[in-house]
Amino acid sequence: MDTVTTPETPPEAAATDPPEVLQTSDDADDTQPASQATDPEAGDPEAGDPEAGDTEATGAGTDVTEPLPPGQPTDDPDDNDELQLFPDEVGAYGEFEPDRPPLITPDGRVRLSFSRIDTLESCPQAFRYSYIDQLPGAPAPALSFGSSVHSALEAFYDRKLPDAPTEDELLAMLYDAWDSTGYRDLDREEQVRHYRHAQRVLRRFHRRAAPDYHLPVKTEAWFEMPVGDRAIVVGSIDRVDHRDGELHIVDYKTNKQAKSRQHVAGSLQLAVYALACKHLYGRLPRTVALDFVVPDVVVSVDIDEIDLDDARARIDQAAGVVLEGAYGPTPGWLCDWCDFRAICPAWPDDDSAEALGELELQAARLRRDVNRSVAQLRAVEAGLDRVRAELVDAPQPPLPTGAD
């Protein structure tokens, strides 16, 4: 087996050339809303404590939800006041427009993920800012930490070989997967501190998991599942195992501390995954588990302890909020961690001008990057055309003597 040299620091370029887009998730529809990037449940990211890493996010990629206004447009412009709130920019960037699934599908279902449902339940106004207005949040080290660890663990179980990757190989997977987007405001030393912490977490995980290594049925099992008449729920399950003739669901968490069995049994996310398991494989899992990799604790509950009817009702209720466009603010304790507080009507005294200025700066940076990329693309394509034409027009070399 090849020897793998374990990188002791995260990829250098990531710290010196941070991307402008802040949030990533490998579940294209399941990006954690900015308002929850610093969820107090996640620990204390603000203090720069790497142990604070928490994520509901499941990997890398950007939220590709196309902003759609609530309600259905009519022919009468006066009936479309809501539309004016969210001016339709589709087509403004021509061929560079991404092909995004709409929030409301053509058959009238709301496209939801666990994160979206969670945000709708916490505060519909925050949902609007995150998923309709698609405003970026502050850099979130906790999200990047969770995303990196998730990706490394996905690679660990996705080798299609019966033997467990070595510890060094797992750490190399972390290096390859390291997501620096949340650390752009931290210096290199601080990022290295987070990286070293992720290494420690994965070493511990390796000590636990390698002796019992098994190939799962699937990692990052993607699903798109109709629920009731009004919702389609999308997402991906971190790991689906097959043991003793039964299916078992595992979701990784990077919370600082493990949650209680009661919390796990009441987890809407696990209920959604149980329903998704039935949708994908035709049967419910025997158990659903949260693997808290930071404290190294797995909390597993039997499927009988999960209230699936309650989950279906909550999903339908969340879809109803979107269909009705009922995006009112719900002020509460989460406001202290919300990225949108300064522009939220629930907090009129906060400095909205400064927040708007920061958003405009971010938009200007994105526009600059797009301009650069388009200029570069045009130059490369033009050069390619010239070289291609020259090669086509060039006289063919004579055939070697004796050739037919």
Ligand code: SF4
């Ligand atoms: S500040 Fe509070 S009420 Fe306003 S969007 Fe954020 S969570 Fe909702």
